[in-house]
Amino acid sequence: MTAAAAVATSATLPPRNRQQLIERLAGCGFAFPAFALLLLIDIIPLAVLLYLSFTDYQLGALDTHFLGLDNFAKALADPVFRRSITNTFVYVAIVLPLAVGLGLLIAVLLHGRKRTRSFYEVVYFLPVTSTLIAMATVWQFLLHPSLGPINGMLRTVGVHEIAFLSEPAYVLPTLAAIGIWHLVGFNMVLFLAGLSAIPRDLYEAAEIDGCRGGIDRFLTITWPLLGPTTMFVIVTTSITAFKVFDTVAVMTRGGPMGSSEVLLYAIYLEGYQYFHMGYAAALTLVFLVFVLLFSILQTFVLDRRVHY
């Protein structure tokens, strides 16, 4: 109906206005499906989530009460939630420096290689494309106290076997090592892209100015010029590490004794295993606040990167 009306009026309008009208109609029409889905998938659920977080709604419960901020107060006092926040940040604290540092090291070493570069690139990138759940079960086997080859090697060297996944002190570092294994190739590729953007004649100029040796060259040119890339890699790695879930769900289920409980796993248990929807909604909002903080940082960094 509107289209017919548009055609009728457009016949009498001058061409410029006619074009404007077509653009308006086409623009709205083209954006509408995406807008409708955005409402349905993101905006309405977000509003519902906010509402739920103020209630004690449970799936299948007969009556629901408005609690105000009680869920958030409960979360602050909840030892499980506090532990999962601490564990998540410990995990990020281990993964972040190593995944970024090793990614940078490999990229710098690879950058000068010609014939072997593509081989190493494929190898290091392999974990990024592989299904983490499948590989996690293989890691579980590799790390098995009595059957796993890693402990087998330790025994041959004479070291006592280590229960990587059932000793509370070792669980997070072990999961973090797998996280690093999964991430390092991704960071390597980002750093390689950053490295190839550094003009070659800068290195030549530095050499004339008396800059010798690889380390000298790295500190005076590579590192400062890689600054924006590094910031970017740091933020994306933080977000990815913060969202750790898969390895925990498959390998440890938060154990032993809650020592590998992480934020997303806590939300998963509250929401989809215990069906405490209101409480899970409050935890999800806490999760969202952290992710938004990282994202704001990221936008800021991206902005810097563009203007560099």
Added chain:
Amino acid sequence: MATSLPLPGQAHRVRPVTPASALARRMLTLLIVHGVLIAGAMFILLPFVWMVVTSIKSPPEIFAVDFSLWPKHFNGVENYGNALGKVPLLRFALNGVIVCGVILVVQVLVAVPCAYALAKLRFPGRTTMFALVLLGLCIPIQVPALPLYMGLARLGLLNTYFAIMMPFFLSVFAIFLFRQFFRSYPDEIIHAARLDGMSEFEIVWRIVVPSAWPAIAAFSVFSLVAHWNDLYWPLIVISDTHLATPPLGMMFFADAESGSNYGALTAAATVLTAPLVIAFLIARRRFIQGITMTGIK
């Protein structure tokens, strides 16, 4: 200080080094560099090698105390047969193909017109829409998951393909990416097409989209890898084994076996990891490009 720019290679003559010591230094550097790279590569490859090797070993060899890399007795047929017989492995892979395929097609069909409108058309609400897209970029699936789950449960749609795919029909990232790409498309060509009497719909799909092929290809790789490997959402909405996507199927299998049958377990892991890894080895450049350009995600 050099007043004129030196020719490449001239710089090396500045420092007095004998050829022999230079060569020795160079060899030493190469040795260290490759030593580090190979050590790292071994750490990366360890689970892959162990997975494939275990998948063709017999149980006594798997549980043997002395570790050998290559099996003395080839047990691959039994292990893979075992894995395929215990759980519908090929069904998991097929589910992965269906889910990833439909998601990708819908994502592109929805995102392309919207991205074109945001890049090239003036219409009311354009700024708002773009702001919403940017906001959407910051919201991971785990946030709307809870209300979406409740809605799907109320509609009786849990345990359906629709439930697995629905939250991903809109990719704000695709809109963002395609918009960047379309913005650099020359306006003159679009104007000329309009003068030729083409509708906006035709302009999008017949003129602009073919030129955006690299962006669409890169996005496809990103989308396929992300949804083939996603666990969180399928884990929530699917409990029926026959609808499991590859990671979820792997999880069901691992639970059922509880770590006793490593031969079959690693065989299953190999089958479910293989499609993407093989695709990666074939289209190496596209994969690296596709996954890393989405660092903005």
